[in-house]
Amino acid sequence: MNCAQCREHIVDLVDGRLSAEDEAAVRDALGRCEDCRHEYEELRALVDDLGRLPALEPPPELGARLVEAFRAEVAGRPAIPVREPGLLERLGALRLAAGFAAAIFAVWAIGREIRDDAGGDAANGRRPALVSEQAQREKLPRHESTIGPHPESRAPAPEMSKAPGPDLDLTEKSGLAEEKDKSGLVHGDREAKRLKIAGNEKDEPTRSFAGAKGEGALESQAPSGEPDEADAEEVEEELDEAIEDVHLLEIVGALDAASEEDRRADREEAAEGKLEFESSFLRRQGITPEGASRLREIARALFDRDVAASEAAALPGATEALRRLRESEDAPAEAGRVAVDGRTDDFRKRESTKSAPTAGVRGGGKEKAGAPAPVPVRREITGRSFLVQSGDAERIAERARAAGRAVAAQDIPVLGEKRHAGRLLEVAMPAGEVESFLAALREKDGVATLVLATERAPAAVARASLATPPAPETNPTPRTAPPPGGPPVKKGESGPGGSGPPAVNGRGAGRPVPGGAPGGGGGGERLGVGGGAGGALGGATGAKSAEGRRSRRAPPAATPRPAEAYAPLVRLRFVVPAAD
Amino acid sequence: MGQKVRMTGMLPDDASDAELVQSCVADGRAEAFEMLMSRYQDRVYRTIGRFVRDPDQAMDLTQETFLRAWRGLGSFQGGSEFYTWLYRIARNVVTSDHRRAAARPRIVASIEARPEEGRSAAEPADLGGGPEAALLSRERQQRLVDALDMLVPDFREIILLRDVESRSYEEIAELLEIPVGTVRSRLHRARLELKARMGPLA
Numbered sequence: 001m002n003c004a005q006c007r008e009h010i011v012d013l014v015d016g017r018l019s020a021e022d023e024a025a026v027r028d029a030l031g032r033c034e035d036c037r038h039e040y041e042e043l044r045a046l047v048d049d050l051g052r053l054p055a056l057e058p059p060p061e062l063g064a065r066l067v068e069a070f071r072a073e074v075a076g077r078p079a080i081p082v083r084e085p086g087l088l089e090r091l092g093a094l095r096l097a098a099g100f101a102a103a104i105f106a107v108w109a110i111g112r113e114i115r116d117d118a119g120g121d122a123a124n125g126r127r128p129a130l131v132s133e134q135a136q137r138e139k140l141p142r143h144e145s146t147i148g149p150h151p152e153s154r155a156p157a158p159e160m161s162k163a164p165g166p167d168l169d170l171t172e173k174s175g176l177a178e179e180k181d182k183s184g185l186v187h188g189d190r191e192a193k194r195l196k197i198a199g200n201e202k203d204e205p206t207r208s209f210a211g212a213k214g215e216g217a218l219e220s221q222a223p224s225g226e227p228d229e230a231d232a233e234e235v236e237e238e239l240d241e242a243i244e245d246v247h248l249l250e251i252v253g254a255l256d257a258a259s260e261e262d263r264r265a266d267r268e269e270a271a272e273g274k275l276e277f278e279s280s281f282l283r284r285q286g287i288t289p290e291g292a293s294r295l296r297e298i299a300r301a302l303f304d305r306d307v308a309a310s311e312a313a314a315l316p317g318a319t320e321a322l323r324r325l326r327e328s329e330d331a332p333a334e335a336g337r338v339a340v341d342g343r344t345d346d347f348r349k350r351e352s353t354k355s356a357p358t359a360g361v362r363g364g365g366k367e368k369a370g371a372p373a374p375v376p377v378r379r380e381i382t383g384r385s386f387l388v389q390s391g392d393a394e395r396i397a398e399r400a401r402a403a404g405r406a407v408a409a410q411d412i413p414v415l416g417e418k419r420h421a422g423r424l425l426e427v428a429m430p431a432g433e434v435e436s437f438l439a440a441l442r443e444k445d446g447v448a449t450l451v452l453a454t455e456r457a458p459a460a461v462a463r464a465s466l467a468t469p470p471a472p473e474t475n476p477t478p479r480t481a482p483p484p485g486g487p488p489v490k491k492g493e494s495g496p497g498g499s500g501p502p503a504v505n506g507r508g509a510g511r512p513v514p515g516g517a518p519g520g521g522g523g524g525e526r527l528g529v530g531g532g533a534g535g536a537l538g539g540a541t542g543a544k545s546a547e548g549r550r551s552r553r554a555p556p557a558a559t560p561r562p563a564e565a566y567a568p569l570v571r572l573r574f575v576v577p578a579a580d
Numbered sequence: 581m582g583q584k585v586r587m588t589g590m591l592p593d594d595a596s597d598a599e600l601v602q603s604c605v606a607d608g609r610a611e612a613f614e615m616l617m618s619r620y621q622d623r624v625y626r627t628i629g630r631f632v633r634d635p636d637q638a639m640d641l642t643q644e645t646f647l648r649a650w651r652g653l654g655s656f657q658g659g660s661e662f663y664t665w666l667y668r669i670a671r672n673v674v675t676s677d678h679r680r681a682a683a684r685p686r687i688v689a690s691i692e693a694r695p696e697e698g699r700s701a702a703e704p705a706d707l708g709g710g711p712e713a714a715l716l717s718r719e720r721q722q723r724l725v726d727a728l729d730m731l732v733p734d735f736r737e738i739i740l741l742r743d744v745e746s747r748s749y750e751e752i753a754e755l756l757e758i759p760v761g762t763v764r765s766r767l768h769r770a771r772l773e774l775k776a777r778m779g780p781l782a
Contacts, residue, residue: 015749017749043775046775046778047771049724050724050744051743051744051746053724055626055630055744056625056626056629056635057626058621058622059635062639063617063618063621065643066617066643066646067614069647070610070613073647074610
């Protein structure tokens with residue numbers, strides 16, 4: 001019996017399903033081959049350990065409880081309720097409800113955003129009303145936004161204030177407005193803190209990564225029009241209280257739930273070897289299974305953070321400022337920083353020092369005739385995270401450059417138990433290019449990738465994004481279209497739009513394409529990676545079409561958009577452990 | 581051990597499952613179903629407990645399983661063992677619960693947490709234990725549980741059935757309604773993946 005035959009029968013040997021003759025043959029083969037014997041022993045030990053896993057022992061009250069519930073059922077009474085939920089659980093349920101409501105709104109808002117004019121009419125001082133901010137400001141004065149146009153220059157958005165569904169103040173929910181980088185921490189530090197926060201709050205099962213109060217509150221309103229007003233008010237109060245510390249991440253969690261099947265498919269693919277998952281990979285990296293688990297959490301947190309940052313960047317004011325920064329001389333570094341952090345502090349700083357390029361940054365200023373309108377935003381909705389081997393950063397960066405993509409890089413401090421530092425590389429690109437990019441990395445560059453996390457777009461969003469048929473170009477509005485060729489590329493920049501695909505390399509020039517607008521190029525040349533921090537993240541935002549501006553004035557069905565304009569972007573993240 | 585509900589009345593304690601089911605369906609005798617519950621409550625609870633590892637949740641899901649079984653008893657054709665049918669209901673109940681749980685915001689463990697600092701969110705509840713369990717170090721047990729959790733449901737289930745509950749291939753094939761050959765291949769793949777996720781054995 002050769003090794004292949006031997007290994008084929010190891011499973012039967014472990015399970016005692018071999019005839020005496022076959023068993024003897026297999027054991028003989030095991031005696032001759034150390035590798036086979038090692039495999040058998042490992043499997044044997046695993047099965048033995050599984051058999052020794054302790055079981056939950058039925059509690060003494062189980063029988064009585066079941067009989068009581070059963071008799072209640074037979075008598076037509078409500079069965080014994082399951083555990084009475086505690087306050088925390090009730091709050092959790094409310095948070096979940098809020099999360100779902102917000103998720104539904106988010107999907108709706110995305111659709112709305114797609115239909116509406118995200119850029120606004122700068123000449124009239126108007127901007128897209130993603131949320132009814134006027135209503136929010138009146139109702140929630142304690143949460144004054146620090147992102148977006150200055151309150152004084154904000155124009156009301158009456159059409160949106162009548163929109164159904166809960167309102168979301170995107171300027172507040174991510175908490176990024178207050179998240180100033182005075183500490184100088186890299187994102188990994190912050191994520192580590194968030195994770196630690198979550199870990200310290202085990203008594204609140206619904207708390208998310210960044211669920212701590214003050215981290216960033218999501219404001220929402222309970223639906224009105226309940227039959228019982230008193231009840232409705234009570235519910236609204238409870239809801240308001242419960243969602244005080246709901247973070248955007250929980251919305252993401254709710255959205256993710258819709259794609260459980262997708263993730264299961266991923267796992268199955270991984271099991272079948274289609275995706276690379278090798279424990280030896282982890283071993284080579286000196287990463288324990290616990291470390292791998294933490295890496296996944298980090299990858300997850302990074303994705304969530306980026307979504308939050310994208311939301312912040314989705315604010316027209318921020319977008320406008322980003323675009324203008326990119327047009328200014330020293331824009332790259334600042335734009336990149338802004339793109340990564342999703343903050344607007346730097347915009348304002350620049351606004352005070354540069355009058356011409358930043359005029360109207362806050363949305364209410366008069367723009368010069370012919371000046372580009374605010375660049376609308378395209379959401380990036382998916383992400384994939386990988387662990388690669390130490391030293392592969394350069395190859396990834398080179399491959400990204402070859403593909404015309406900017407790479408953002410930043411330090412991350414925690415990589416499991418044996419590795420405590422590393423780099424995170426981010427590359428964003430259209431979904432359709434991802435597989436070929438990864439294939440090139442693997443096959444041409446020899447970069448082994450371990451899938452850490454895959455975030456898929458909620459099905460509804462994906463459908464909304466892809467199903468829209470191409471639109472005829474009618475009544476174009478050059479004033480509001482992105483400048484031909486995109487913003488000027490400065491020497492040393494990685495290209496406009498960071499890694500936002502369509503506009504990168506001018507491919508989006510002159511046509512309404514998203515995803516490529518702000519994002520920052522340049523910045524530091526870390527690891528020789530062009531683009532600096534923020535390039536990829538900047539791809540989260542992007543230009544929407546001038547056509548979108550028209551669509552606000554007409555029914556969405558009458559102004560379909562080019563399907564290409566909404567092809568989802570995918571943000572690829574590569575976690576690169578520090579070399580020994 | 582759970583308290584057994586004793587049957588009184590005309591139904592003998594040694595009545596077969598089929599007789600009890602028949603008594604429930606044909607005669608509407610609820611006490612016959614209580615006998616069935618008494619027979620299988622511990623087994624169902626342990627089986628569910630393998631999946632959920634939370635005593636309260638296991639209790640809830642066990643209750644739900646039996647109530648669903650009662651409501652659907654008329655559809656039990658007797659083509660399989662009563663417990664097989666009951667297991668499938670329990671499986672559906674657990675699956676449904678997992679789906680609901682997936683929709684709930686997740687709690688994550690501190691990346692800095694260490695076992696000695698307390699139980700992480702992903703850590704199993706008190707699983708009891710004894711001399712045998714003591715043989716398996718807490719750390720390795722945790723790794724096993726974590727690795728099991730990372731498996732796809734089909735893999736996790738077949739490992740629980742075979743390696744944890746020591747069911748035969750034939751029993752598993754009947755429970756899962758798959759051919760014995762599929763049991764073997766799926767089990768093999770599941771173990772390989774579990775082994776890979778466990779990493780090198782200590």
